[in-house]
Amino acid sequence: DIQMTQSPSSLSASVGDRVTITCRASQSINVYLNWYQQKPGKAPNLLIYIVSNLQSGVPSRFSGSGSGTDFTLTISSLQPEDFATYYCQQTYRTPPTFGQGTKVEIK
Amino acid sequence: EVQLVESGGGLVQPGRSLRLSCAASGFTFDDSAMHWVRQAPGKGLEWVSGISWRSDNIVYADSVKGRFTISRDNAKNSLYLQMNSLRAEDTAFYYCAKDRAVTPQFQFDHWGQGSLVTVSS
Numbered sequence: 001d002i003q004m005t006q007s008p009s010s011l012s013a014s015v016g017d018r019v020t021i022t023c024r025a026s027q028s029i030n031v032y033l034n035w036y037q038q039k040p041g042k043a044p045n046l047l048i049y050i051v052s053n054l055q056s057g058v059p060s061r062f063s064g065s066g067s068g069t070d071f072t073l074t075i076s077s078l079q080p081e082d083f084a085t086y087y088c089q090q091t092y093r094t095p096p097t098f099g100q101g102t103k104v105e106i107k
Numbered sequence: 108e109v110q111l112v113e114s115g116g117g118l119v120q121p122g123r124s125l126r127l128s129c130a131a132s133g134f135t136f137d138d139s140a141m142h143w144v145r146q147a148p149g150k151g152l153e154w155v156s157g158i159s160w161r162s163d164n165i166v167y168a169d170s171v172k173g174r175f176t177i178s179r180d181n182a183k184n185s186l187y188l189q190m191n192s193l194r195a196e197d198t199a200f201y202y203c204a205k206d207r208a209v210t211p212q213f214q215f216d217h218w219g220q221g222s223l224v225t226v227s228s
Contacts, residue, residue, distance in 0.1 A: 034213075034214055036152075036215075042220075043202055043218035043219060043220055043221055044144075044152065044202075044215070044218055045218070046214065046215055046216045046217075049207065049214045049216075050214075055216060087151065087152055089152075089213070091212060091213040091214065094166055094211075094213075095154055095166075095168050095169070096154045096213035097154070098151055098152040098153070098154075099151075100151050101151050101152075
């Protein structure tokens with residue numbers, strides 16, 4: 001199975017900060033990389049698919065980039081509702097696998 | 108509005124069986140592949156199984172292959188997961204998830220609220 005490793009595992013940030021989360025795949029996954037947001041007690045929510053495509057309804061402060069093995073999720077100006085755990089997911093090979101998550105907390 | 112509502116979770120003894128259901132509404136059910144994704148309490152996400160719109164493409168995680176069976180009834184807008192020979196490590200919230208495509212592409216654009224399955228004696 002393809003292993004997905006996110007960094008950092010957690011971070012503290014303030015409202016208005018620019019936040020970057022990195023995801024690395026154990027082998028090349030081309031552009032088959034998605035990002036999800038999960039708030040406590042809730043189901044995950046698809047943010048970005050195929051590296052950089054914003055899911056309908058997702059604010060434009062979220063963006064994604066990368067290819068091959070290294071990918072990035074950026075939140076340009078952190079908002080109060082963005083404090084959550086973020087997961088990357090590869091869909092290049094079955095089974096699809098997720099990173100361990102990055103928890104974004106309030107500083 | 109897309110809605111996915113899971114049911115059937117609960118406490119079950121190791122080795123026993125349980126069947127989860129997912130009732131879908133707000134979209135054309137047979138236009139989408141569907142999946143089950145689980146999350147052990149306080150842990151990360153694990154994809155479990157997926158099924159294409161006409162049930163001709165079914166895939167499973169190795170951890171459940173041979174024990175779990177996914178199925179769907181397009182006439183009833185429903186997805187199912189039959190779980191046999193349950194183990195303690197199957198304890199998790201089980202989410203029903205809609206794919207963006209008709210065959211499994213594993214882009215989960217809508218999720219249910221989750222159903223907790225606890226396997227314990």
